[in-house]
Amino acid sequence: MAAGKPAGKILILATESCAYPGADAVGQGHMSYPANTYVLRVKAPVLFPEKFYLDCFDKGIAGIIIMSCGVECPYEGAYEALAKRIDRVYELMKERGWDIRRLRLTAICTVCTRAFINEVKQMHDLVAELGPPGQEQQLAAAGSA
Amino acid sequence: MSSRVNPQIRDELTAFGFKDGDKCYSCSTCTVTCPLATPENPFPRKIVRYLQLGLQDKLRQSPEPWLCYYCGDCSTQCPRGADPGETMMAARRYLTALYDWTGFAKKFYMSEKFELMAVGYVALLVGLIMLMFNTGQPDWQHADVNSLWPARYVELADLAMAAVLSFLLLSNVWRAYRAVLGELRGKIPMRLYLGQLKELLVNFLTQKKFAGCSDRMPWIIHLLIMTGYTTVFILVVVLLNGLTFDNLRFQRGWPEYPLLHPIRLLGYYATVAILLGTSYALWGRWKRTKPAYQHSHPTDWMFLILLQLTTLTGIFIHFGRLLDWPLFTYALYVIHMMVAVPMLLLEVPFAKWAHLAYRPLILYLLKVKEVYQAQNTAS
C-alpha cells in the first residue's frame, strides 16, 4: 500500500445472485483484501445509468468494479445491455481524460473467491498508482510539460 | 479394396467354438490388456471383429491367432463377457480348417459325429490290419511284440504314415505360409528365411512367447505335453532302425535298454511329461479351473483323451513286458496302436495338433517379415 497516502475508495457493485455470495465466500475463507472497498448489493447493475458512474467518480470514488453474473445473468438480455452501457461510460470517461481502467466490468460467481481477490487487488494497485479521479490529467499534464 | 460382410461364415463359426464373440462392442480392452499383443499385431479384438463379420480373407491372412496362447486375461477383463480368449481359440480352429486343402479339418471341427466316426473308423482299420497282418506265431513264453509284428514292418508302416502325415501337414503349412505372407512371399530373399531358421527352432522347442502371459502355468503344461510328445515322436519315427541305433527296443523288443540308457530316460521323461500335462488339462477342462478351460470344443476333448490313452496304453504295454504277460501285452499293443494312429493321422494335419507346426511357423514368418521390413526401411 502506498505509504501514508489514504488509498482511494473502490466501489464494488455485486449482483445479488452471483458476486455478492462470492464476496461472502471470500469472507468465509478469511481471505484478506484491501479495506478501501465497499460492496453494494444490486439486483442487476443494468439499473445504473451512465451518470451514476460519472457522479461516483466526481464524488471521489477512485475505482468501480462491476461484479456481474456475466452470461449467467438471471435477467435475459441485461448483461448485453450493461456491456453496451459500460462502453458508453468509457467514452465519456475518455472525454473527461479519466483512465478507463478505473471502471471494470467483470463476472464473479458465488465461489469465485480467487477471481474476486484478484479483481480487488488489481483495482487497488491501479487506484494507488492513479490517485483520485482527475489526478491522471494532472499527471499527464505534468508529464507533457 | 472393400470386403464383403458374410454372415454365413459367422454361422459356420459356431461349430468351431465361436460363442460369445457376438457380445463384443469393440471397446478393445482385450487388446490393450493382452501381454502378447504387439503394436503391429494387435489382438484379440481384430480377430473377434473379423469373425463377427465373416471376413474370411482377412482372417486367413492374419497371423494373430497363432500369437495367442490363451492365458485368459482378455476374457476375465472383458466388460461384456465376450470371451475373446475363446474366440481366438475358435479362430485357430477355423484357420486350421482354412489352411487344410482336403476339407477334412473343417468336417472334423464342424461335426462331432464326423469326428467320432473318423477316429472310430481309423481305429477299427488299424485293429483290423493288425489282426490280419501278423506273423501268426506269437511268443507265448515272453511278452515279445516282435514275434507277432516284427519291428521292421511296423517301422515301415510308421515311415509310410510319417510320409503321409508330413505331406498333409506340410502342404497345409505351405498354404498357411502363402496366406500369411501374402504378396511379400515372392519379395523376401531366401537368405532372410534361412537366417531366421533359428527362430523357428527356438519357438518350436520353447514356446517362449507363451511365457509372456500373466499366468505361466499353462505354458508349463503346454511345454510338458509338447516336449513329451516330440520326444516320443522322435523316438518312434525318427530314430528308426538303421538310422542311429541298431534297434529301437523301447516298447517292442527284448532285452530292455539298461536303466540309465538315454533312450530309456527320454522315454520315461516323455511318458511322465505327457501324462502330467494331459491330466492337468483334462482335470482343468473338467473343472473349468482357468479361463482357457471354460469352454471345451469336442476336438479338445478328443485330442486330450487320445493322447492320454496312447500314453496310458504305452505304460501298460511297458508293464506287460516287464511282468512278461504276453497276451496282455499283445492286446494292449493293438489298442495302443488303435489310439495312437488315429491321433497322429487325424490330429496332426487336421486338428488340434497342427498348431504345433503353425505357431512356430507363423512366429518365424513374422520375424522374417520384420527383418525384411526393417531392411527395407533402412535402405
Added chain:
Amino acid sequence: MDKPSAHEYDALVVGSGIAGLEAALNLADQDFKVAIVERDASIGGKMIRLSKVFPTLDCASCITTPKMAAAAHHPNITIYTYCELRSLERQDNRLVARLRQKPRYVSVEKCIGCRQCEYQCPVMVPDAEQGGFAARKAIYIPFSNAIPQKALIDADHCILCGRCAKVCPTKAVNYLEMPEDLVLQSDAAIIATGYEVTPLANKPQYGNGSLANVITAMQMERLLAPHGPYNRLLRPSDGKQPDAVAYIQCAASRDQTVGIPYCSRVCCMYTIKQAMLISGALPLADVTVYYIDIRAFGKGYEQFFQNAQAMGIQFIKAKPAIAGNAVDGSVVLRYEAQEEDGRIVTAQHDLVVLSLGLVPGWSPQGVCSLACGADGFIKTPQPKIAPSLTELPGVFVAGAAAGPKDIVDSIAEAGGAAMEAANYLATRRRGGSALVAAA
C-alpha cells in the same frame, strides 16, 4: 425446529441433493408441509460439490445455493441434516420414518458458524470434500456454502484436546452429545437419495488406485472448482501443472466385470465439460478423451460436444489400459488405434482421469420394502406414464435414486415426483382412498 407439530408432515423428502431440494420446494410451494432428511451434515448433495455444470457451463454452486437457501428459509420446509433414515414404513395408513440424528457434538441452536473452533483445532484430516487433496480440521463446517453453516466434530479424528470448546463464543461444543432418535410422520415420501461413484480400486487395467496421477472425475471437479484444494489445476503427485490430460470413459460403467453393466449416463458430458474447463485454465494443455461412444443426448449436449472438438479437445475411440508410470510420474497408456489401422499405440499423459460409474447412493434394504431393479436403483414399475412411481403407495422417487441421471433430468424428474406426490396428498385430503390413487 421451532414448529409446534415438529414431527408431523405432509411429505418427507429423503435426500437433499438437487432432486430432493427441487421436489421439496415444489411441494412446499403448494403449501404442503415438508421434511427433508439428509444424511450429510449439509444439504446440497453432489451438485454443490461440483465446479461448473454442462451444458451451460454455469457454476454449480450458483444454481444450487439459491435452491438450498430457498429450502432452508421456506416456511413449509423443515430440514433434518446429519440424520440416518433407519426405517420407513406404513403404519395406520401413515408413513412413519424413524431417524437417528447423529451427534455433531456441536449444538446447532448455539453454533453461529464463526469457525473459531476450526481455526483452533490442531488435528488435520484429509478433506473428502476436496477430493482428499486438502486437509480439514477434526471440527469443521463441511464446506464454504454449507447449509446449515454449523460446525460438527469428526469423532473418529478428534483428540478431545478441548481447544474448540474453550474458544467457542457460544459454548456450543458438547463432547458428550448422544445420538438421538426421531420419529417423523407423513403421508407421502419422495426418495431422492442420489448416487455414489465407484471407487478407483478393483480395476487392474487402471492401476487399482495405486497411481497418484490417476484420479477420479470427482477429484477433477475439485481441482477445477474455483474454491478447490490448490486453487488451480495441478497434478497430485508433484504439483506439476499438467500439459497433457487424458480421460478414460466407461472406466467402470458398461462393464459387467465390476457389476455395472449399465451406462452411467453423465460421464461423457461431465468429461467434455471438464475438458473444456481444463482448456480454459491451461490453454496450452492437450486434453484427450478416450471413449467408446460419446453419449451427448440432452438438449444442447451434442452442440456442446461439437464445440469441445472445435476447441481442439481430442476424442479417440478406444478404451486404453494403463501400462504404468513413466520416470517423470506421467502415466503410460496403451490403446488400440481403431480409427487408424488398429495398431496398439503407447501414449503418455501427465494426468489421467477416470470416468467411473455411478451406483445407488442408498439401498432401501433393511429400511423399507421398496423394490430395486437389477441395477440396484429404485424400481419404477411404470417407467413410461408415471416414472416417479415406486412399488409402495405414497412413496415416489426422483433423480439419480432411480438410475444415473444428469442435473437437468433430475430436476425434471423431481418436479414430476412432486406433482405425483401432491396429487396423492390432495386425493387423501379429499378423502379418496390413497391406495386407489396410487394404483
Added chain:
Amino acid sequence: MSTPESPKETTGTGKVGVYVCYCGGNISDQVEVEKVCESLRQLPEVGVARSNMFMCSDPGQELIIEDIKSGKVDRVVIASCSPRLHETTFRSAISRAGGNPYLYEHANVREQVSWVHHGSEATAKANRLVAAAVAKAALSEPLQPIRVDVQQRAAVLGGGVAGMKAALELADRGLEVILIERSPFLGGQVARLRHLAPFGEDAAAVIAELAGRVQEHPAITVQTCAQVEGFDGYIGQFRLQVRRRPPEAEEYADQLAAGSAAGAQLGDVVPFVGIMPQRLPENLEEQEITVGAIILATGMRPYQPLRGEYGYGDLPQVLTLPEFTRLWHAARSQRQGDLLVVQGRRIRHLAIIHCVGSRHIPGVHDEGGRGYLNEYCSRTCCTASLYTANLIRQTYPNTRVYEFYRDMRAFGRGQEELYAQASDSQVMFFRFRAGEEPQISPTSEHPTAPVLIRVKDVLTFNEELEVMADLVVLAVGQEANPVPGLVELMKLPVGADRFLLEVHPKLRPVEVAVAGIYLAGTCQAPFDVGETCSAAAAAAVKAAAVLTRGYVELDPFVAEVDLSRCQGTGACVEACLADGALTMVDMTVDGQNVRRAQVNPALCLGCGACVAVCPHNAINVKGWTLKQYEAMVDAIVAEDLAA
C-alpha cells in the same frame, strides 16, 4: 474478549434503528462495535443504535421488536453477518413487531469486514458500511408483496402424451383444465408407434390409458380440431381465443379413413392414428377462455428425409423407421415362418442407419435445400433402433440385422441392456464417422433386389466394408413441431434447434420468460415417453403452485413510474427486457391527456433496465432505487465519518 456494555440509548432525530452484532467476537474482535454505535448515533437519521452479543438470538431480536413497538424506530439497520444468512430472520422479527419488513437494510460487517480486514481499518469500514445502510434505509418505502389473482384453470395446448399427462396431473390436483388439440385425435406422435423402447410397452395401451382417463376426468374439457388464435394477459389471467373448425378436405383424410375402416367409435384406439374423443365440429366455433396458466405441449414430428438421402424416395428398399414399423405391423398377420416379410418382399437382410436427420455438423453436412441443419441428438433413435433390431431377431431368426451408427447412445435405464442383447443376438454393428455416411446403391435394375451398402467402418480399422440388404430402415430423429402462430402470439423464445426455449435448463427448466407459461415434453427437446411424462408433470407442478392458491405473491421489487416526473419518452419501454412489463398508455395526469409509461407488476422482472435509461429518473425499482444507491455512495465518500 469484551462483552457489550448494557445497551445505551441515545435517541437521535430520525427513526432508523441501528443494531450492531458482536457475533460472539467474530465481529467485535476486529471491529470496535461500541465505537461504531457511537459514531452512528451522530447521524441525523438514526434514532437508536444498539449492540448485542448475538443479534440473531431471541434477546437480540427482542431489542428490535421492543424499539419498533415503542415507536422509537420505524426502520431497521442490522450490522451483522451476511444478509443471506439472516435477512429473513430479521424481516420476520420486524413483521412480528408490526413493522413493514421492507423498511430494513442490512450491513454485512462480518463477511465483508471483520473476517477480511483488521484493526482500525475494520472499524472504519464497518462505520461506513453501516452509515451507507442507514442512508439507504432512510429512503426506504414500505412495500407489500404483489398479489395477483389467479384463475384456477389451466389451458394445455397439445393432446399428445405430454399434454394429456400434464392435464391429468393438474386435474387430479383439483384444477380445471382445457385441453386444446389441433387435430381430431388424442395421442400425438406416440399413437403412431407400436412398442415403446426399451421395455416394449404397447404404445396403443399407453395412449388408451391416458386418453381414457382424460376423457373420463370431470375437470378436463377436451377440444379437438382447435387452435389458439388470440392471446393476451399475464400470469393468473391469460385470455385465449380458441377456434374450432372442421378439418379441410385433405387434412387428416388418411387418419380419418383409417378410423372408419377399422369401424372405430369415438374413444376407440385406432392403430397408428390415435383416439378421436369427440365428433368433428361442423361449423366454425370461437370462444374466449380465461386461464391462470398455460402449458405448451405442442410436441414434435419425425424428421422426413429428403429425396435421395440414403436413397430415400428413389429406392423402394429404403424406408423411415416409423414407416417401417407401420408396414411391418400391418403385414404381421401374414407372417411367413422365420423370415420378415414387408410389402410382400422377403427380408433376409435388414439394415438400420442411425442419426438420420440428427447430429448434423455445419461444414460436414449440407442443408440440402432444407434451409437448416439438425445439430442436436434426437435422443431416442438409438434405443428405438436397438429395440426394433431385437424384436426382428426374436421374431424372425432368419432375418439378419445390421446397424450403422455414429455413437451408440443407449444411456437410460434398460437401454444398454438392449444394446447388449442386440449384440448377443448377432445384430452386426458398424460405426461410421460424420461425413462418411454409409453409401447405398442398387445392385440391379430389379426394384426388389438387395441394395449394396458401403461403409468405412471404424470398428474394423476404417476399412471399407460392403453389406447387402433387402431393406434399409432410416432411424429418423425428432424435430420440433412448428408452431409459428403461438410463437408469434405468446412471444415464445425459440432456440437455434427450433425447439421452444426454456429460461434456464436447471434453474427454470420448464418456464419461458413470460411467467405462467410452461413447457412440457418434446416441444422443448427430444424426449422419450417416460422423460416426456416427467417433463409434463414437472410443468404441471409449477402451474399447480401458481393455481392452487388462487393467487400468486410476487416480489415487491418491481419498477414503479413516478408520474410526476414521467414525460412519456418511452425510453423505458424500449429498454425493458420483459415483454409487456412496460407499456405506454394514454391517461389523464393533472387534467391533461398524456401518454405515460405503465408497469405491469405481474410481468416486471425488477431488473432495473428501465431505470438507467429514463432521462428524468421517473422510473425506479421499488426497494432498490437509484436515489438510495446515490445516498449510499454519498455515505461512503462522506468526510466526517472517519471514526
